[in-house]
Amino acid sequence: MANRKDYYKILGLNSSASDKDIKRVYRRLARKYHPDVNPGDRAAEEKFKELQEAYNVLSDPEKRRIYDQVGYYSENIQQSAGNTPPSGFNFSGFDFREDAGGASFSEIFSDLFRAGGNRESAPAKGQDLYHQISLSFMDALHGRSMRITLQRGEACSFCSGQGQSRQRNSEPCKSCGGTGKSSRSKGFLQFSTTCQACGGTGRGTLDVCSHCNGQGRFPRTENITVRIPPGVVDGARVRVPGKGDAGVQGAPPGDLYLIIDIEPHAYLRREKNDILCTAPITITEAALGARIEVPTLDGKAILRIPPGTQTGQKFRLRGKGIISPRGEGAGDLIVEVRIHLPKISDERSKEILREFARLNPENPRAGFNEH
Numbered sequence: 001m002a003n004r005k006d007y008y009k010i011l012g013l014n015s016s017a018s019d020k021d022i023k024r025v026y027r028r029l030a031r032k033y034h035p036d037v038n039p040g041d042r043a044a045e046e047k048f049k050e051l052q053e054a055y056n057v058l059s060d061p062e063k064r065r066i067y068d069q070v071g072y073y074s075e076n077i078q079q080s081a082g083n084t085p086p087s088g089f090n091f092s093g094f095d096f097r098e099d100a101g102g103a104s105f106s107e108i109f110s111d112l113f114r115a116g117g118n119r120e121s122a123p124a125k126g127q128d129l130y131h132q133i134s135l136s137f138m139d140a141l142h143g144r145s146m147r148i149t150l151q152r153g154e155a156c157s158f159c160s161g162q163g164q165s166r167q168r169n170s171e172p173c174k175s176c177g178g179t180g181k182s183s184r185s186k187g188f189l190q191f192s193t194t195c196q197a198c199g200g201t202g203r204g205t206l207d208v209c210s211h212c213n214g215q216g217r218f219p220r221t222e223n224i225t226v227r228i229p230p231g232v233v234d235g236a237r238v239r240v241p242g243k244g245d246a247g248v249q250g251a252p253p254g255d256l257y258l259i260i261d262i263e264p265h266a267y268l269r270r271e272k273n274d275i276l277c278t279a280p281i282t283i284t285e286a287a288l289g290a291r292i293e294v295p296t297l298d299g300k301a302i303l304r305i306p307p308g309t310q311t312g313q314k315f316r317l318r319g320k321g322i323i324s325p326r327g328e329g330a331g332d333l334i335v336e337v338r339i340h341l342p343k344i345s346d347e348r349s350k351e352i353l354r355e356f357a358r359l360n361p362e363n364p365r366a367g368f369n370e371h
Contacts, residue, residue: 004071011054023055034048133148135232143230
């Protein structure tokens, strides 16, 4: 039976949680239990892995849909999701409930498909790993190389990842009688699988590798340099092939996924390929006009503020946004100005403002109370 975990409970949420809530809670808990924040704390490391596993499923709409329907998630379920039984077979006589006694329907057929008519499935690929990366706003737009430290399972060099050493002798295996197969029953079905004692050879038995205790791999701390491509968005996953845990019995390793967490910028924010900038200006600059410097991806640019500019007014600098990786050209830099009011404490400045009001009588609330 599949190992079923309550991913909502792991994140402290219920099944009606929004995508925004899932992301917000995951980021808060991931920072709390990250191995870099809790060096040597195995409990925190296991909690962090659970959080990553839960977020990987619940943040993906298709995976979450399958999880909500089935009660658990695996890649095999996703590959077969939506398939229906052949039209010539009627399942109405079977009890599909797991508490009905005997083997469950899903267990029986997963074993059948895995056995494939006595054909053994390939060794399992190594587990994928997830590592959170925090980037500044500018680093996310420009891209950068960075060095990270991670713990991953590496294949044991003494047994080549098999977990077993050479055969002790050439006598027939006592467990399977030299056939290399062992019989298994699932409810009303019976089929054969590889004998675990001899590894399917039918001869002798196999020693457990003393260097890895039969695991086929051992934990290793590794420093690697990763390249973050330019233009990544918050919450994106960057794949690093082959840097996950080593596979069993010589299978290929899993992949490493970098979860991108972008720190907010004081004045800039992203909207697709456009960069939105909030620029404070003084009353004098708004009234009389000015030329101000604004930040762009290529440095600073000069923006002309025309006389009489109002707060909230927007100006567009074309081609100063993000260059699309799809060849669609660059976005724009959109600057929204906000008039900054000074703190006036001296009497001379107050008198100047009173004189300005007398010379420029204006009521911006004219007709405000008319119906």
